[in-house]
Amino acid sequence: MENATNFLNIQDVSTAFKINGRFYDAISHINLQVHRDEIMAIVGESGCGKSTLATTIMGLHDPAETKTSGVIDFEGTDLLQLSDDQYNDYRGAKIGMIFQDPLSALNPLKRVEDQISEVMDYHSDLSRDAKHARVLELLDQVGIVAPKRTARQFPHELSGGMRQRVIIAIAIACKPDLIIAYEPTTALDVTIQAQILDVLRAIQQENHAGIILITHDLGVVAETADRVAVMYAGQIVEEGSAEQIFTTPQHPYTRSLLRSMPQRENENDDLYVIQGNVPSLQRMPQGGDRFAPRIPWVPQSAHEAEPTMHTVAPGHSVRCTCYKVFTFPDQQKGPVTP
Numbered sequence: 646m647e648n649a650t651n652f653l654n655i656q657d658v659s660t661a662f663k664i665n666g667r668f669y670d671a672i673s674h675i676n677l678q679v680h681r682d683e684i685m686a687i688v689g690e691s692g693c694g695k696s697t698l699a700t701t702i703m704g705l706h707d708p709a710e711t712k713t714s715g716v717i718d719f720e721g722t723d724l725l726q727l728s729d730d731q732y733n734d735y736r737g738a739k740i741g742m743i744f745q746d747p748l749s750a751l752n753p754l755k756r757v758e759d760q761i762s763e764v765m766d767y768h769s770d771l772s773r774d775a776k777h778a779r780v781l782e783l784l785d786q787v788g789i790v791a792p793k794r795t796a797r798q799f800p801h802e803l804s805g806g807m808r809q810r811v812i813i814a815i816a817i818a819c820k821p822d823l824i825i826a827y828e829p830t831t832a833l834d835v836t837i838q839a840q841i842l843d844v845l846r847a848i849q850q851e852n853h854a855g856i857i858l859i860t861h862d863l864g865v866v867a868e869t870a871d872r873v874a875v876m877y878a879g880q881i882v883e884e885g886s887a888e889q890i891f892t893t894p895q896h897p898y899t900r901s902l903l904r905s906m907p908q909r910e911n912e913n914d915d916l917y918v919i920q921g922n923v924p925s926l927q928r929m930p931q932g933g934d935r936f937a938p939r940i941p942w943v944p945q946s947a948h949e950a951e952p953t954m955h956t957v958a959p960g961h962s963v964r965c966t967c968y969k970v971f972t973f974p975d976q977q978k979g980p981v982t983p
């Protein structure tokens with residue numbers, strides 16, 4: 646079996662954006678392995694760096710405005726060393742991307758069939774008939790019941806859920822090994838969300854792909870992910886199996902996110918609200934736990950000056966030592982001491 650190091654191994658990756666002539670890190674020293682045959686979710690509030698990580702993997706940054714360092718080893722190739730032309734060969738063929746907003750990702754003037762065929766034109770030399778057959782096969786794979794009819798339609802003739810299925814069909818047309826799904830269900834209502842997540846799961850199993858699922862929605866993660874990386878202020882603060890993250894979350898940020906998530910049992914209660922905001926790039930705390938300002942009741946001495954990742958169980962790690970003493974204010978029995 647292929648191991649993680651020869652699938653996707655992100656090593657010490659940082660990406661900085663130029664703001665008023667200076668570079669500021671949007672993601673800092675990210676280490677993450679994604680395996681084939683798994684769905685790895687990346688979660689965190691808006692502004693935590695999820696999309697920067699995705700666009701860094703996809704090589705979508707303008708080098709004049711962005712500085713990236715580290716290694717992204719994908720099946721033995723460092724993606725960060727690829728030329729633009731080489732990256733173009735990877736995108737669509739070996740790495741597929743599913744975006745949040747299917748309407749803007751589709752060309753309103755082209756029929757579904759032509760849009761799916763286009764990516765095959767670029768990356769393969771299939772005959773017209775073979776391409777047509779493949780389009781119908783793909784539409785069927787993403788759960789479209791009348792592939793022939795849908796193939797002839799334009800995007801505006803389709804519902805939101807159907808459009809997202811078409812986007813997924815485009816993303817998997819060349820059987821990419823890695824799929825990056827960016828908020829794939831955010832624009833859809835709950836029933837359709839569940840159907841699209843089922844499609845993603847089925848594709849991961851049929852194609853043996855590795856999927857990176859980027860979302861702020863923990864409900865989506867609970868439904869779909871095998872493993873989860875929680876991002877806060879450009880860093881990974883916790884990583885583990887979905888079960889570990891949901892049943893024994895450690896980092897105060899993960900615990901706060903989970904507590905602020907609506908659940909059936911607490912639907913009538915006031916939801917927990919995390920104080921403050923994700924810091925902007927220019928105001929990123931230097932040193933210490935970046936989440937510390939949002940849990941001011943935790944004594945400074947509970948945080949490491951330079952937080953590192955600690956293994957708490959096999960496959961489960963957490964940044965900073967503050968997880969050892971963290972409690973929510975309403976759950977404290979006595980004073981918190983580190």
Ligand SMILES: Nc1ncnc2c1ncn2[C@@H]1O[C@H](COP(=O)(O)OP(=O)(O)OP(=O)(O)O)[C@@H](O)[C@H]1O
Nearest residue numbers: 662664671690691692693694695696697698925926
């Ligand atoms: N091109 C850019 N130039 C300057 N700053 C940027 C740029 N892109 C992102 N940022 C900043 O980098 C940080 C991380 O943003 P990013 O979009 O990666 O977060 P996110 O978790 O994906 O949020 P969202 O879910 O809202 O997309 C934010 O502070 C954002 O303002």
